[in-house]
Amino acid sequence: MSTIRGARERARIEVTAAIKDEARKQLAAEGAARLSLRAVARELGMVSSALYRYFPSRDDLLTALIVDAYDAVGEVAEGARATAEQARPHPAPHVERWVAVAGAVRGWALAHPHEYALIYGSPVPGYSAPMDTVGPASRVGLVFIDLVRDAFRADGLAVPRLAPELRPEAERITADLAPDLPPPAVLALVAAWAQLFGLISFELFGQFNRLVEAREPLFRLAAGELARSVGLRGTPAG
Amino acid sequence: MSTIRGARERARIEVTAAIKDEARKQLAAEGAARLSLRAVARELGMVSSALYRYFPSRDDLLTALIVDAYDAVGEVAEGARATAEQARPHPAPHVERWVAVAGAVRGWALAHPHEYALIYGSPVPGYSAPMDTVGPASRVGLVFIDLVRDAFRADGLAVPRLAPELRPEAERITADLAPDLPPPAVLALVAAWAQLFGLISFELFGQFNRLVEAREPLFRLAAGELARSVGLRGTPAG
DNA sequence: CAAAAGCAAGAGCACTGCTCTCGTTATTGT
DNA sequence: ACAATAACGAGAGCAGTGCTCTTGCTTTTG
Numbered sequence: 001m002s003t004i005r006g007a008r009e010r011a012r013i014e015v016t017a018a019i020k021d022e023a024r025k026q027l028a029a030e031g032a033a034r035l036s037l038r039a040v041a042r043e044l045g046m047v048s049s050a051l052y053r054y055f056p057s058r059d060d061l062l063t064a065l066i067v068d069a070y071d072a073v074g075e076v077a078e079g080a081r082a083t084a085e086q087a088r089p090h091p092a093p094h095v096e097r098w099v100a101v102a103g104a105v106r107g108w109a110l111a112h113p114h115e116y117a118l119i120y121g122s123p124v125p126g127y128s129a130p131m132d133t134v135g136p137a138s139r140v141g142l143v144f145i146d147l148v149r150d151a152f153r154a155d156g157l158a159v160p161r162l163a164p165e166l167r168p169e170a171e172r173i174t175a176d177l178a179p180d181l182p183p184p185a186v187l188a189l190v191a192a193w194a195q196l197f198g199l200i201s202f203e204l205f206g207q208f209n210r211l212v213e214a215r216e217p218l219f220r221l222a223a224g225e226l227a228r229s230v231g232l233r234g235t236p237a238g
Numbered sequence: 239m240s241t242i243r244g245a246r247e248r249a250r251i252e253v254t255a256a257i258k259d260e261a262r263k264q265l266a267a268e269g270a271a272r273l274s275l276r277a278v279a280r281e282l283g284m285v286s287s288a289l290y291r292y293f294p295s296r297d298d299l300l301t302a303l304i305v306d307a308y309d310a311v312g313e314v315a316e317g318a319r320a321t322a323e324q325a326r327p328h329p330a331p332h333v334e335r336w337v338a339v340a341g342a343v344r345g346w347a348l349a350h351p352h353e354y355a356l357i358y359g360s361p362v363p364g365y366s367a368p369m370d371t372v373g374p375a376s377r378v379g380l381v382f383i384d385l386v387r388d389a390f391r392a393d394g395l396a397v398p399r400l401a402p403e404l405r406p407e408a409e410r411i412t413a414d415l416a417p418d419l420p421p422p423a424v425l426a427l428v429a430a431w432a433q434l435f436g437l438i439s440f441e442l443f444g445q446f447n448r449l450v451e452a453r454e455p456l457f458r459l460a461a462g463e464l465a466r467s468v469g470l471r472g473t474p475a476g
Numbered sequence: 477c478a479a480a481a482g483c484a485a486g487a488g489c490a491c492t493g494c495t496c497t498c499g500t501t502a503t504t505g506t
Numbered sequence: 507a508c509a510a511t512a513a514c515g516a517g518a519g520c521a522g523t524g525c526t527c528t529t530g531c532t533t534t535t536g
Contacts, residue, residue: 008502008513032360033271037493049495050515058493121360122270123443134448166459169452176449190450191437191460197445198436199429205361207435210372211414212428214407221404222429229463246482246533275524287526288484296524480535485528492523497516504511 016054018044020068023061024115031114032062062118067136069115073108074139080104081143085150094151095234098227099220101143102196106219109200116204120197141193145178148189148230157185157231185231192226199223254292256282258306261299262353269352270300300356305374307353311346312377318342319381323388332389333472336465337458339381340434344457347438354442358435379431383416386427386468395423395469423469430464437461 022040037058041048055061084092084100092100109116119137151157162170162184170183178186199222202208203215212218227234260278275296279286293299322335330338347354357375389395400408400422408421416424437460440446441453450456465472 006503012513036491038491047516048493049517052494053514117360120439120443120445122355137445163455163459166452166455169450169455172451173449187456187459190446191456191463194440194445195433195436195460195464198433198439201358201436201439202432205358207358207375207432208428211411212407213410214404217401217404217407218425218429221401221425222433225429225467226433244534250482274522276522285485286524287486290525291483478536480533482533483531485530487526487528489526490524493521495518495520497518499514499516501514502511503513504509506507506509 069119070136076108077140077143093234094232095227099223102223188230307357308374314346315378315381331472332470333465337461340461426468
């Protein structure tokens, strides 16, 4: 299965990892647009053509970095949820768990701006997300779904009202994502999910420059309201 | 002032416009990353070095396109507001004016995805927005501010509650943007503004692929709730 | 009418992604 | 154990990029 069969296979794994590490370093330093295959190879002491034995093209390297970034932010979100769940002495209200997860995602984004831009900014390569990315891409979303499910089971949800025309869409999405949850809440969750990343993107991409100073409190405020719009209950004043 | 003084000056203006037009064409076709100075020059029948008489670098060309894009979407927003204002037989409720403006911005984004990505996606060039862009960049925001001001004067605002810690920030931003409006509403407006573009970006950048089908209704729903979060009043059911 | 400034063209530099070939080395099947 | 096969690293090379510099020419200016 995952047993390493020989020196060749072992070396391949190590070289692949080294390439990705160096590429990630250049990504963090210069951004995706300035990431250069040749520079990566140069830094690793290989010749550029050798690198093509590991990644068939620059876009494939970028795709690998995209997958890793999705996994990294997904892991951060999962960790934040676990931490918020085990808060002592009392378990945190669900709105605050939501805010904690959202804040963790924002923190990761601020710490890794170029990786964030890679996955939540404009699509860089040939404008089609490969299938490899859809799994890791949904990890953060799943965290929010699980969180809402917990809230639903513990306290119930203040299910938002829904226009009749959106009813079928809400049911379709609910069947896909979380058949055990109320469709209006799932639809609100999808919208809240997008809006959450809107806040992060605006902050990160400079739209708040010379305008908003207290960014973290504003983010927490908005995230809390989004949680309530999904139906979560928490402390009244945010 | 703006009188054209000679053939040389006239030619410069025309050539500059031609370069921007061709660049915009390539931008729409291939995206900002693949926009090539040499290709633009080639298509215009000039040699690449001649193009540097008009734009000192590729980034400056991109900056010019950014400014134009901000102006274009700003104009669309202003037009949508004017149209919604003059609706007959009855003037539209303010929530619906907000939704109309937001929908117009979304429509422009869907029609010009690469230009939208240029201004609201990840920052492409050396990661610092030049001063030339801040004016045009605020046009859309100003439309929303004006719209909220109209609503405030006509019907008043259902001013959202605000945590005390955010009070100073809200007052600072209000002094900058719209001193005549209630600070909590201005702060909510800033947050709503970011969230609105989060919805558009997620749709445009493929995050809704294989998930959301009825995107326009969902957008209108979320936009309406954002309007209400700022304090606007409208028809109850959205 | 001469000096100055603006302009297009071309050559050239350093860089990019990517392909192809050519020895070398490790893995595999007999 | 040995030969066939596949993977590998190195190098040369192609077409393309942004950008600079020099060289003549033309328009504008004093």
